[in-house]
Amino acid sequence: TAALHDGERVLASDSRVDARRHGELLLPAVDRVLAVAGVKLRDVTAVVVGTGPGPYTGLRVGLATADTFGLALDVPVHGLCTL
Structure with missing residues (x-):
């Protein structure tokens, strides 16, 4: 699951379930969430x-991706x- 929150509400979210494809699904989900919300990645203020x-x-993929974005x-x- 990837979501974008503005401090008050969820602007967009995307969720896919496939236990064997965490790494393949996460970044496209982030791209979709940003596109739906109309936000550029550079405008994200926290992860x-x-x-x-x-x-x-799944935890390792999420943690490594979050650390990289940070x-x-x-x-x-x-x-x-x-x-």
Whole structure:
């Protein structure tokens, strides 16, 4: 799942379920969310990522992607437990 939030509401979200394709599905989902919301990636001010519980590979893909976005955009990355 990828979503964009403006601090008050969800602007757009996208969710796909396929336990074997986490890495293939995440970045296209981010692209779709940004396009639907009409927001450029450079305008993102923070990244929030689920820290579990969840499937190990899915968590690694999400955490690595969030960290990369945080570094590339120079924005904070926040972990969120989904319990």
